Amino acid sequence: MRFDERVAVITGAGSGLGRAYALALAERGAKVVLIDSGAQDEDKTGVESSGLESCHQDVLALGEQSMRFTLDVSDFVGVKLAVTEIIAQWGRIDILVNNAGIHSPCDFDHLTVDMWQHQLNVDLNGSFYMTKAIWPQMKRQGYGRVVMSCAASGLYGDMHETSYSASKMGLIGLVNSLYLEGIDHNIKVNSLTPHALTSMTEKRLASSVQALFSKSSITASMMFLCGAKAPTGQHLLTAAGSVSHGQFTEFKPCYFPAGSCKPESILNNWQQIHQAQPANLHRSGEDQVLAWAQRSAGERHIAIE
Incomplete structure (x- = not known):
């Protein structure tokens, strides 16, 4: 799989997975745009380190072209200016990997409104801002690949992760609706839930298993979702060599005739509702609304095609 003449924008590219994504795409021929706030790369003196510049130089060493922007993705004005400059320079943007994010665990009692808002501004709003700014260009050229970076905490929840989980789960909802608007324009929108050994995760991985969490399966999954034959509206989970597909499912419903559904009825049938099989998938x-209607229509003698 090659990305020759493709222009790829990667946020959070100064370190960790963002850097790995940029180099992986460049190795396969893409021109890469590196975006990073630099915040996670500041040393104790407050002087920004060379993470973004180092990644830029590594891309050039591979023989590929690169642009770089020190930019906070929650700054929509700055995002739009950067996108304008990219299009002026290279005429197109084919790939957007929304990788930028922050992670500040905090118990709910001590989570402030400012902390909550900052999390959503970077992870959720930042991904929206980047996609919003690039989307018109992808529609004009009739081609685009957008990847949202999610997290296991967003899918399943974790202690002290309420703001992080909410922002990441928000991206799942963004994918689930936005991909429908991209179908007619050959724009594919998917999510990737990775877990690799990085500075963000090293304290959450036992030393005995850290070696298992390399970036290889993650960069491979990212490139698959950025490729010409990528699916759309899908959610991939990948870590430690494992790649799987995820989707929200509804277990077999317990139907209550009209007038008989009371809270006591749900309580008495909770085990059946909670454990019911098989699971139903909805596109x-x-x-889902159609399925609800079909279950109830027969009771009221309503015909649904």
């Missing part, structure tokens, strides 16, 4: 919210 969209409308598909």
Whole structure:
């Protein structure tokens, strides 16, 4: 799989997975745009380190072209100016990997409104801002690949991760609706939930298993989602060599005739509701609404095609 003549924008590219994504795409021929706030790379003196510049130089050493921006993705004005400059320079943007994020665990009692807002501004709003700024260009050129970087905490929850989980789960919802708007324009929108050994995760991985969490399966999954034959509206989970597909499922419903559904009824049937099989997959919210209607229509003698 090659990315020759493709222009790829990677946020959070100064370190960790963002850096790995940039180098992986460049190795396969892409021109890469590196975006990073530099905040996570500041030393104790407050002087920004050379993470972004180092990544830029490594891309050039591979023989590929690169642009770099020290930019906070929650700054929509700055995002739009950067996108304008990229298009002026290279005429197109084919790939967007929304990797930028922050992680500040905090118990809910001590989570402030400012902390909550900052988390959403970077992880959720930042991904929206980047996508919003680039989307018109992808529509004009009839091609685009967008990857949202999610997290296991967003899918399943974790202690002291309420703001982080909420922002990451928000990206799942963004993918689930936005991909529908991209279908007619050959824009594929997917999410990637990775877990690799980085400065963000090293304290959460036991030393005995850290070696298992390399970036190889993650960069491979990212490139698959950025490729010409990528699916759309999908959610991949990858870590420690494992790649899987995730989707929200609804377990077999317990139907209550009209007028008989009371809280006591749900309580008495909770084990059946909670454990019911098989699971049902729905392609969209409308598909779920249709399923609800079909279950109830017969009781009211309503015909649904």
